[in-house]
Amino acid sequence: MRRWFDDLPKYADDQSWHPKGVKRCRPEIFLFWLGLPLTLLGYFTVGAVLCLALGLNQTNMNDYFAFGVWIVVDLAVIALGAGAFFTSFLNYVVGKTELKPIVNAAVLIGFICYVGAILMLGIDIGQPIRGWFGFWHANVHSMLTEVMFCITTYAIVLTIELLPTVLDNKRISRVPEFGTMSHNLHTIMIVFAAAGTFLSFFHQGSLGGMFGVLYARPFAARGGIGIWPWTFFLFIWSAIAAGPSFTTMIVMLTEKISGRKLTTHKVKMLMGKISGSLLVSYMVVKSADTAWWAWVKLPSMGLTMDDMYHNPYGYWLMWFELGLFGWLPALMLLQKKVRESYGLLFLAMLMTCTGVALNRFIFTIQSLALPVLPFEKFYAYLPSWQEWGIASLVLGFGLLVYMLAYRYLPVFPQEPELNDD
Amino acid sequence: MWNKDKIRFGMVIDLDKCTGCGACSVACMSENNIGVLHDETDKIRSITWLRVYQIDNGKSFPDTEVAFIPRPCMHCQGGKSGTPGQAFFQEDPLVDAEAHPPCVSVCPATATDYDEETGIVSQIPTRCIGCRYCVAACPYHARYFNWYDVPWPKGTPRALSPFVSPRMRGVVEKCTFCYQRYQRARNKALVDGSEVGEMDYQTACTEACPSGAITFGQLQNPEHKVHKLISSEHTFRLLESLHTDPKVYYMSKREWVRKMADNYVTRHKKLAKAAAGGGH
Ligand code: SF4
Ligand code: SF4
Numbered sequence: 001m002r003r004w005f006d007d008l009p010k011y012a013d014d015q016s017w018h019p020k021g022v023k024r025c026r027p028e029i030f031l032f033w034l035g036l037p038l039t040l041l042g043y044f045t046v047g048a049v050l051c052l053a054l055g056l057n058q059t060n061m062n063d064y065f066a067f068g069v070w071i072v073v074d075l076a077v078i079a080l081g082a083g084a085f086f087t088s089f090l091n092y093v094v095g096k097t098e099l100k101p102i103v104n105a106a107v108l109i110g111f112i113c114y115v116g117a118i119l120m121l122g123i124d125i126g127q128p129i130r131g132w133f134g135f136w137h138a139n140v141h142s143m144l145t146e147v148m149f150c151i152t153t154y155a156i157v158l159t160i161e162l163l164p165t166v167l168d169n170k171r172i173s174r175v176p177e178f179g180t181m182s183h184n185l186h187t188i189m190i191v192f193a194a195a196g197t198f199l200s201f202f203h204q205g206s207l208g209g210m211f212g213v214l215y216a217r218p219f220a221a222r223g224g225i226g227i228w229p230w231t232f233f234l235f236i237w238s239a240i241a242a243g244p245s246f247t248t249m250i251v252m253l254t255e256k257i258s259g260r261k262l263t264t265h266k267v268k269m270l271m272g273k274i275s276g277s278l279l280v281s282y283m284v285v286k287s288a289d290t291a292w293w294a295w296v297k298l299p300s301m302g303l304t305m306d307d308m309y310h311n312p313y314g315y316w317l318m319w320f321e322l323g324l325f326g327w328l329p330a331l332m333l334l335q336k337k338v339r340e341s342y343g344l345l346f347l348a349m350l351m352t353c354t355g356v357a358l359n360r361f362i363f364t365i366q367s368l369a370l371p372v373l374p375f376e377k378f379y380a381y382l383p384s385w386q387e388w389g390i391a392s393l394v395l396g397f398g399l400l401v402y403m404l405a406y407r408y409l410p411v412f413p414q415e416p417e418l419n420d421d
Numbered sequence: 422m423w424n425k426d427k428i429r430f431g432m433v434i435d436l437d438k439c440t441g442c443g444a445c446s447v448a449c450m451s452e453n454n455i456g457v458l459h460d461e462t463d464k465i466r467s468i469t470w471l472r473v474y475q476i477d478n479g480k481s482f483p484d485t486e487v488a489f490i491p492r493p494c495m496h497c498q499g500g501k502s503g504t505p506g507q508a509f510f511q512e513d514p515l516v517d518a519e520a521h522p523p524c525v526s527v528c529p530a531t532a533t534d535y536d537e538e539t540g541i542v543s544q545i546p547t548r549c550i551g552c553r554y555c556v557a558a559c560p561y562h563a564r565y566f567n568w569y570d571v572p573w574p575k576g577t578p579r580a581l582s583p584f585v586s587p588r589m590r591g592v593v594e595k596c597t598f599c600y601q602r603y604q605r606a607r608n609k610a611l612v613d614g615s616e617v618g619e620m621d622y623q624t625a626c627t628e629a630c631p632s633g634a635i636t637f638g639q640l641q642n643p644e645h646k647v648h649k650l651i652s653s654e655h656t657f658r659l660l661e662s663l664h665t666d667p668k669v670y671y672m673s674k675r676e677w678v679r680k681m682a683d684n685y686v687t688r689h690k691k692l693a694k695a696a697a698g699g700g701h
Binding site for chain 2: 055056057061062063064067124125126127130131134137139143144148210213214216217218299300301304367373374376
C-alpha cells in the first residue's frame, strides 16, 4: 500500500515545480538570494514591532508632518502598480491581445504593490485594531473612505486575477480540480479585469482627491468639478501613464538579472508607446493645472509661488517633477528611436516612474511643510530608521513574492520560445 | 450638515488685553484632562488645545512690540465666505447652507463631526482610528495626535475630571469649547425649566483669563456680548482668505497685529488694506 509520505521525495524535487520549458538556477543559489528579501523583512519586523508596541512616537512624524514616508511610499507604489489594472483593461476589455505576454507580470506587480501598501497603512494608523471603523462608521464624504474601500476590494480582485497563474503551475495544474478551476477563471477574467478597472480608477482618483480637497492647505488645494478636485483626475492620469512603464521596467530588470529573454522587444515598445502618449497628455493638463494654481488659486489665498517653495523643498522640486522627470521622458517615449533602444527605453521609463513618485512625495510632504499661519514656523522632516524599516516592507515582500513567482509560476508565456533551453 | 439652527457659539479674544500669561492654557489642560508628557519641550508633539503664540512687529529695539495670540480650535463653519458684517450666521436661516469645516468631511471614520445645533466641531476619540488626515487638513494646527500614552503619575488619575474621558495613544484630540459644560448647563436648564443663559455656559479659558481678554457666547444672539464685539471695526479672524469661517474672532487696535492674521500677496495689497483700516 502506498503511504502519503511515499510521494514526498517527488514533491521535494524543486525542478518539477518550475514552469514548463524553462531553466531556473540551482536551489542553493536561489536560497542564497532569498536572503536579501528576508533581511529586508527582518528589518521591517523590527520597525513594525517597535511601532505597534511603543506607538508612532518611534517615527519622526509630528503634528506638523502628520503624514510621512509611509504615505509617500504608499501613494507611489499604488501609482506604479496601476500597470496591473490598465494592462488588464487593455488586454481583456479593449482586446489589445498584443499585451498578453506581459499581463501576468503586470498583475503580479500590482498585487505586490497593493498588498504591501495595505500592510503599511495598517501600521500607519494610530489605532490599527480600529482599522475596520472606516468601513463600519464610514463617512461617505471622505476621500479616504473611498480609498479604503477600493484598495481593499481591489486587492481581492488582484488576488483572483493572479490565481490562474498560480493554478497553472506545472504541478498544481496536474490536480484535475485545479486545472478546471484555472480554465474557468481564464474564461471569466474579463469580469474581474472590468471590476478591477472600475475600482482602481476610483481609488487612484480618490488618493489625488485626498489632497485636492484640503481647501485650507494652499499647496494642495485645487479647483475642480463638483466634488472632484482636479487632483482626482491628475492622479488617475499619471498612474496610468507610469504604471505600464513600471511593469516593463521590472520585466527588463528581471531579464538583465536572470540573463534570459522574457518578452519580445515589440511588447516593451508598445508599453513604452502607451506610457509615452499618456504621459504627454498628462503633462499638458498638469502644466495647465500648475499655472492656474500659481496665477489664480494662490493669489486668491493671499499667497504667491515664492511662498510655496522653501529650501530644502525649493523650486528645484517643481522643475524636477515637471521638466526633467515629466516632459523629458514624455517626449523621449514618443520617439521610435528611443523605444527601439533597450537602454534608452529603460531610462525613459525609469524617469517617468521617478517623476510620478516625486509628484506623490511633493503632494504629501510639501503640502504639510508649508506654514499657513503667517506666524507659524517652517519645519522639515526626515524619517527615523524605524520608519525606513517599515517602508522597506514593500521592497522585501515584493522581492520575495516576485522571486518565488518567477521561479515557480508561468508568469512569462513567451519565455520558452525566446530562450533555447 | 445644514446650518438650520440659530445657536452658534463663538469666542472673541482681545489681543490688546492678552498678556500671554498662559492661564487659559493651564485651565484648559485641567478642565479637559490633558496630561503632561515626559518631554514637554518637544512642542511639535505635545498637546496644547489652547496654544498661545507670541508674535512681534519685526522691528528692533526700541520700536519692538509684542503680542500674544491664544489659539483654540476655531470651530470653523467653512464652505461660505464672510466678514463680521455679513457672516454665515446672519444668513437667512431658511436658506440651507452647507457647513464644511476643513477637518470634518475628510475623516474616514466619522470620528469628528459638526454639531448643527451649536456649530461646535466635535471629536470622538474612541472612534478615531488615528489616520491623522484631519491633522493634515487643519491650517491652524489645532488638532493634536497622541504620540505617547500619558504617563499619569501615581494617584493623579483620581484627580481627573469625571466629565471628560482621558484619551489613549494613537488618536487625535482638540478643543471642544468645553462641550461638557454645555451639557451640564443644558441639563440644569431642563431641570429648572429655564433657558441656558449667557453665563451658564462659559469655557474654562474664558473664566480663567485674569485680564478678561476672552469673551464667549452666542454669536447671533444680540443679548450676548460676543455679538456686539464682532461688529467692531477692530475684529478679525485668522486666515479669512481661506474661507474656513472660524467662529473664534480676535480684536486689536494695533494694525500690525491685525495684519498678522492672514497672508497678503503684495506689499501694495498690504498697504491698500492698511489704508482701508480693517484687518478683514
Ligand atoms: S479645521 Fe482646525 S480650527 Fe477648524 S474646526 Fe477643524 S480643527 Fe478646528
Ligand atoms: S485621525 Fe481620527 S478624527 Fe482625524 S481623520 Fe483620522 S479617524 Fe478621523
